[in-house]
Amino acid sequence: MNNRQLFLSHLAQTTDFPLLIEIEKAEGVYLFGPENKEYIDLISGIGVSNVGHRHPKVLTAIQNQLDHYLHLMVYGEYVQSPQTKLAKALVDTLPDYLDNVYLVNSGSEAIEGAIKLAKRHTGRPNLVSCVNAYHGSSHGALSIGGNEVFKRAYRPLVPGVSNIVYGGFADLNKIDHSTAAVIIETIQGEAGIRIACKEYFQALRKRCDEVGALLILDEIQAGFGRTGKFWAFEHFEIVPDMVVCAKGMGGGMPIGAFVANQAVMAAFKDNPLLGHITTFGGHPVSAAASLATINVLQEEKLIEQVESKAVLIKKLLVHPKIKSIRNKGLMMAVEFESFEVVKPIIDRAIELGVITDWFLFCDDAMRVAPPLTITEEEIRKAIAIVLQAIEETT
Known part of the structure; x- marks a missing residue:
């Protein structure tokens, strides 16, 4: 064959x-x-x-890491240089508030971690996402997706999810005190590159602040320079509570991350202990490739x-x-x-x-x-x- x-x-x-x-x-x-x-x-x-x-510099970083070690232990237990250096490089591209990185394997997994963290940190049950949003195909990521054609065959999905119109000011009042987080693509990708105005994002940021909901920006497609800024939210002069990335992050290797403030991320440390775990997240070879990718974007x-x-x-x-x-x-x-x-x-x-x-x-x-x-x-x-x-x- x-x-x-x-x-x-x-x-x-x-x-x-x-x-x-x-x-x-x-x-x-x-x-x-x-x-x-x-x-x-x-x-x-x-x-x-x-x-x-x-890219030659990504290949060199991969080869150098192969000469040291591959997988060692589930995420978060051993101090591994590729992970720590990548985390520092990532937060250096972000506003000071976003200072804590959780490394995973993919965009969908990063979304799953982000929505878990939002619920755990706020103690609230509900999530808001956008019509025609795409955040991945795993169960939770699919639940906050915004296209029923993709969702209906897999119901029942995660409850407590409602959709708003991307860029629609009138829908912002649907974000209320029961909302743990609003998850939104900074630029809608699978909807066909839809771009909301700066005033919308600033109004969204204000509404989340008013009701105490977290604002999670999905930059899985838009991040790592794709839009002409390292992060697409830089175009809109806002700071999210969390940012999610993957895709262009790894230079061709599988990796993803969600980034928050250290005080928010601390919710995973107790009640329960090990509130979010991943075996291969932040794999040292992928982390080395990701760090090289950041360096290439900046140096070149x-x-x-x-x-x-x-x-x-x-x-x-x-x-x-x-x-x-x-x-x-x-x-x-x-x-x-x-x-x-x-x-x-x-x-x-x-x-x-x-x-x-x-x-x-x-x-x-x-x-x-x-x-x-x-x-x-x-x-x-x-x-x-x-x-x-x-x-x-x-």
Whole structure:
């Protein structure tokens, strides 16, 4: 059996129509298939490869850690240099209030920890999230998701969850004294790159303060430089009570985190003892890769380049079939008339050597979120192929 047959026979499938792109190697913005078939990864593995695939400094950090140790003990018991150095580097990117990091394995796991912490710290039962929010697929993360199509097959879910409209001022009064936390994507990702105004986020912050609810910002897609700031909430001049990150955090390795104030995080230490535990969270190899990723973002000034690269993409990506482009930095949705229009474009672009896709809750738009390392030449090459795909399919 070849790899494709093994994939279909023995790996659990999530659709009846997987992409079935076979990849043998990756480097920078490129993926390579059999016979050296070349693809430009215009979606960064869905927001993961912010510093590109196999960045040399990330690979060096991984190799150096392999020479020391792999997993040693469940999270939080041994003092491990990769974890402590990463935690310090993370809090150095954040406002002073956010000074305590809990390392986990993924975005969903970080969300689970954050909502547990909010309930434990406040003693309150209810959570508020947004319509068309996506926070992950595990049980608690799915419960605070905002799309019923994804949720209905798994009910009953975690109780006490209500949804508000992202960016909707009128819904803020639904946040009350029974609310433990409001969990909101700073930029809505799977809804098709929806961006609320600064005034909304400041009003949301004020309302949470008024009723004593925690404000948790999900930066799993938007964080680590994707929007032109290290954290997307920097655009809105607010400070959350917790921030959740993953995806672009690991330079291609699996890792996530939720960050809060030390006094809030202390709720996990008693009643019960070990109130939140994870075996592999903060795995030393992933932590080393994450620290290297932060260093690459800062040393190579990749975040400072985001806006000019986004401007170039929008300048080049012009076609009568494109209705609009929504973006914050290199987090983009290219809107077409319908799914029936956009799906053949995406399929043809892949055939021509550019990988893109659509959004879970917005199937009339194409995702564009390249590695932040993408060059002007690579942008021009990728967009020319996308335009060719539009021409050939519409």
